Amino acid sequence: MAETGLVFLPQAVVGHLISTVELAKSLLEKQPCLSITVLLMHLHIPSNESATTPVTSYVQSIAASNPRIRFIDLPLVDFPFENNQNPSTFLSLFMEKHKSHVKEALKRILSSSSSPPKRISAFVIDFFATTMIDIGKELGIPTYAYCTSGAIFLALLLYLPTLHVKVPCEFKDLQGEVEVPGILPLPPLAMPDPMMNKKSDGYDWFVYQGGRLRETDGLIVNTFAELEPTTLKSIANGECLPDHHPTPPVYPVGPLLALDKKSQDPETSQLMEWLDQQPHSSVVFLCFGSMGFFSVPQLKEMALGLERSGHRFLWSLRCPSSTDTDIKEVLPDGFLDRTKGRGLVLQSWAPQVDILEHAAVGGFVSHCGWNSSLESIWFGVPMLAWPLYSEQKLNAFQLVRDYGLAVELSLDYEKDGWVSAEELEKGVRCLMGESEEGQKVRKRAEEMAEASKKAVAPGGSSFSTLELLAEKFML
Ligand SMILES: O=c1ccn([C@@H]2O[C@H](COP(=O)(O)OP(=O)(O)O[C@H]3O[C@H](CO)[C@@H](O)[C@H](O)[C@H]3O)[C@@H](O)[C@H]2O)c(=O)[nH]1
Numbered sequence: 245m246a247e248t249g250l251v252f253l254p255q256a257v258v259g260h261l262i263s264t265v266e267l268a269k270s271l272l273e274k275q276p277c278l279s280i281t282v283l284l285m286h287l288h289i290p291s292n293e294s295a296t297t298p299v300t301s302y303v304q305s306i307a308a309s310n311p312r313i314r315f316i317d318l319p320l321v322d323f324p325f326e327n328n329q330n331p332s333t334f335l336s337l338f339m340e341k342h343k344s345h346v347k348e349a350l351k352r353i354l355s356s357s358s359s360p361p362k363r364i365s366a367f368v369i370d371f372f373a374t375t376m377i378d379i380g381k382e383l384g385i386p387t388y389a390y391c392t393s394g395a396i397f398l399a400l401l402l403y404l405p406t407l408h409v410k411v412p413c414e415f416k417d418l419q420g421e422v423e424v425p426g427i428l429p430l431p432p433l434a435m436p437d438p439m440m441n442k443k444s445d446g447y448d449w450f451v452y453q454g455g456r457l458r459e460t461d462g463l464i465v466n467t468f469a470e471l472e473p474t475t476l477k478s479i480a481n482g483e484c485l486p487d488h489h490p491t492p493p494v495y496p497v498g499p500l501l502a503l504d505k506k507s508q509d510p511e512t513s514q515l516m517e518w519l520d521q522q523p524h525s526s527v528v529f530l531c532f533g534s535m536g537f538f539s540v541p542q543l544k545e546m547a548l549g550l551e552r553s554g555h556r557f558l559w560s561l562r563c564p565s566s567t568d569t570d571i572k573e574v575l576p577d578g579f580l581d582r583t584k585g586r587g588l589v590l591q592s593w594a595p596q597v598d599i600l601e602h603a604a605v606g607g608f609v610s611h612c613g614w615n616s617s618l619e620s621i622w623f624g625v626p627m628l629a630w631p632l633y634s635e636q637k638l639n640a641f642q643l644v645r646d647y648g649l650a651v652e653l654s655l656d657y658e659k660d661g662w663v664s665a666e667e668l669e670k671g672v673r674c675l676m677g678e679s680e681e682g683q684k685v686r687k688r689a690e691e692m693a694e695a696s697k698k699a700v701a702p703g704g705s706s707f708s709t710l711e712l713l714a715e716k717f718m719l
Pocket residue numbers: 257258259260262392393531532533534535536560592593594595596597612613614615616617619633634635636
């Protein structure tokens with residue numbers, strides 16, 4: 245019998261790669277006869293040097309501890325990111341540039357002289373890599389898309405080609421709300437940034453990706469049925485596609501999280517010791533994903549807001565320019581002295597999972613990237629939603645309005661999403677339970693933490709879906 249392998253193609257960004265590898269690990273746990281090859285694309289963004297994340301060491305450690313996961317580096321393509329380029333356009337064209345390399349890699353795997361011969365039972369692509377469906381079709385390999393964001397974003401993407409026709413004007417000029425099946429009516433401002441300018445090529449790429457997802461053999465989503473029941477039902481019922489076009493089966497398999505990446509370095513140990521000394525649930529953690537940066541004026545304003553809130557804090561602060569910026573020059577005069585003992589500012593990659601797991605952490609000011617949101621949910625830490633880019637405003641809206649897991653922060657969109665010190669102070673106080681609203685969010689976070697763990701435990705909704713999927717991949 246041929247050895248059964250799966251081939252995964254994640255997007256070349258950390259939030260997508262880690263999530264994809266976690267999916268691979270979970271499938272292997274369910275089905276010991278599978279093996280997985282991950283094709284790695286490499287992205288170089290010179291202006292974001294300071295966003296360097298431990299991707300390389302992560303990949304190395306996964307490869308060392310999981311012999312059934314193999315990584316193949318695809319050849320580098322000469323396609324640098326231009327600073328003013330639309331990220332969705334860049335990522336879509338970056339995929340196009342990799343097409344021939346991906347096809348070659350798949351063909352090599354299929355023709356490798358291993359005995360027994362290889363069979364690729366599924367090609368699992370990033371949901372923003374739909375151009376690769378062509379290769380799956382050409383080589384006769386069933387192709388699945390993996391959505392590293394939530395069902396709400398998947399629903400919006402699937403529905404976007406329909407919405408494009410239904411709403412002829414720009415979404416921001418729409419009188420009223422945007423109606424998407426399975427989602428609460430959306431204020432136009434909650435639409436993902438790339439969808440806010442219909443004349444941009446970035447928008448066209450979103451319509452393209454959304455339109456092609458229906459050609460896949462299945463849609464795997466990093467969410468769980470208890471978190472997004474209505475949205476998942478709407479997708480499965482075909483409500484997000486026009487004219488009852490059959491929707492590929494939907495597989496909610498989350499939360500898939502890299503929980504075992506405990507950091508051992510001395511900086512982390514010091515940080516953990518500091519957290520150990522703080523009272524239970526007293527520290528606000530601020531962290532904004534792999535590429536969340538703020539302007540210097542906004543950083544100063546944040547510092548003021550944090551100081552005035554009176555709460556303890558742990559702030560992962562990344563400057564836009566470079567890692568060697570002296571934070572004393574960025575922060576207001578005397579800030580570090582005045583907050584000594586009750587606040588800690590980090591300038592490096594934060595061990596986020598370890599921090600969220602710590603009992604001293606009582607709130608998370610987050611950009612609402614999907615992985616961060618799921619991690620927060622898992623550890624029962626309520627959020628204060630400070631979305632920055634991509635689909636984060638959509639996630640924030642849903643976390644606040646539908647799931648009740650986050651406190652709303654008032655962002656001034658006329659001023660590029662500016663948050664004043666007053667608003668941050670108010671938000672942090674509420675998050676830390678100083679108001680009834682905050683208390684409600686805290687309670688809800690505890691309940692959802694339990695539900696998230698049940699979902700991936702034996703017999704849970706995502707556990708069963710993963711079993712089903714792993715079995716399907718063996719047929
Ligand atoms: O200092 C840091 C910063 C991040 N992380 C980790 O890095 C991941 C970040 O993922 P996520 O919260 O999803 O943010 P992004 O890196 O910004 O992810 C991109 O991918 C996500 C999944 O598709 C989208 O939801 C986001 O909008 C998009 O920006 C999480 O696991 C964090 O724990 C750290 O450990 N330390």
